Amino acid sequence: MNYQDYNPNAPGVRNGRFMGLPFEKSDASCILLPVPWDVTTSYEEGTSSAPDNILQASAQLDVGDRTNPFLWHRGIFMLDIDLDIRRRNLEVRDRAKAVIDAWESGLDVENSLKWQEAIKVVNEASRQLNQWVYQRVQDFLGQGKKVLLVGGDHSTPLGYVKALSEKHKDMGILQIDAHCDLRKAYEGFDYSHASIMYNILNEIAGVSKLVQVGIRDWCPEEMDRIDQSEGRIKTFFMQDLQHQLIGGESWKALCVRMIRELPEKVYISLDVDGLDPTYCPHTGTPVPGGLMYHQLIYLLESILDSGRKIVGADLVEVGGLPHEWDGNVGARLAYKLALLLLNED
Numbered sequence: 001m002n003y004q005d006y007n008p009n010a011p012g013v014r015n016g017r018f019m020g021l022p023f024e025k026s027d028a029s030c031i032l033l034p035v036p037w038d039v040t041t042s043y044e045e046g047t048s049s050a051p052d053n054i055l056q057a058s059a060q061l062d063v064g065d066r067t068n069p070f071l072w073h074r075g076i077f078m079l080d081i082d083l084d085i086r087r088r089n090l091e092v093r094d095r096a097k098a099v100i101d102a103w104e105s106g107l108d109v110e111n112s113l114k115w116q117e118a119i120k121v122v123n124e125a126s127r128q129l130n131q132w133v134y135q136r137v138q139d140f141l142g143q144g145k146k147v148l149l150v151g152g153d154h155s156t157p158l159g160y161v162k163a164l165s166e167k168h169k170d171m172g173i174l175q176i177d178a179h180c181d182l183r184k185a186y187e188g189f190d191y192s193h194a195s196i197m198y199n200i201l202n203e204i205a206g207v208s209k210l211v212q213v214g215i216r217d218w219c220p221e222e223m224d225r226i227d228q229s230e231g232r233i234k235t236f237f238m239q240d241l242q243h244q245l246i247g248g249e250s251w252k253a254l255c256v257r258m259i260r261e262l263p264e265k266v267y268i269s270l271d272v273d274g275l276d277p278t279y280c281p282h283t284g285t286p287v288p289g290g291l292m293y294h295q296l297i298y299l300l301e302s303i304l305d306s307g308r309k310i311v312g313a314d315l316v317e318v319g320g321l322p323h324e325w326d327g328n329v330g331a332r333l334a335y336k337l338a339l340l341l342l343n344e345d
Helices: 047-060 083-104 113-142 158-165 193-203 220-227 238-246 251-260 293-305 324-342
Strands: 030-035 076-078 146-151 171-176 207-215 233-237 265-271 309-316
Touching: 030 047, 030 113, 030 324, 047 083, 047 146, 047 324, 076 324, 083 113, 113 146, 113 158, 146 324, 158 171, 158 193, 158 309, 171 193, 171 293, 193 207, 207 238, 220 233, 233 238, 238 251, 251 293, 265 293, 265 324, 293 324, 309 324
Parallel strands: 030 076, 030 146, 146 309, 171 207, 171 265, 207 233, 265 309
Antiparallel strands: none
């Protein structure tokens, strides 16, 4: 079946496909790659089941979109969950959680052979996960497809960005997030969810600029990295944005200012905790405040309006099962990101 044989006005069908759309992997232009991984989550676990939650909730979505009413015709397809990755996540999460509990109990993790061995196991599993993501994304990019990575925690896109940087040499990242994620090997984990942007900037030379929006939590180490980045990192803290809005500036003007910092090619890394937690109450590390839903959508659409190209995207930290509201919001964001990616051909 193709879109011409599909009735978008009919009730949603739970047929195992994203939004019940009729496409197969072979004829879809945008592939949703689920990564059920939350091994290093340091607060509330559960985002590993976010891809399942998003898929289930997507059956309630309609295809209508005011900005891109027909782009879904090009095909959106969500891959099946990789059961080996899911199983490995469960195995290694127990090791990581024990280490995290030890840190939080005040134990001397750095000088303990027991905990350092556990950290080595977690780091090796995370390295293998990064390579798995890299290879999958590289394959789809080679087929000329767009990829939306659906996490899982925020550690999951590293392999994706690496693969994408081999195709796009000068690329900027727009990071929507409550956290800077610039810590080096947070809690001893080389590929912690709190270290994703540190790792990208240190391992992937093709990323020329990081623009962070919505930041509300950070530590001195991260602020030092921002200050010493010589302009490679530009951070728009949520408190500053709110003060500017209260002072009379328009959201449109602020979006122009934020997007001006980005190069021509843009990768969107959307951690759902960048939104106000009313939209994502069961995300891994919620923080009060944040962007409103339509502020976010306006910002994302303004990237294309500026003439820039969105070459890749991820959606991470969505609350997992059984939290339907988180899945509902996540599914809508996934659909919007897929349409933005399809806009680029």
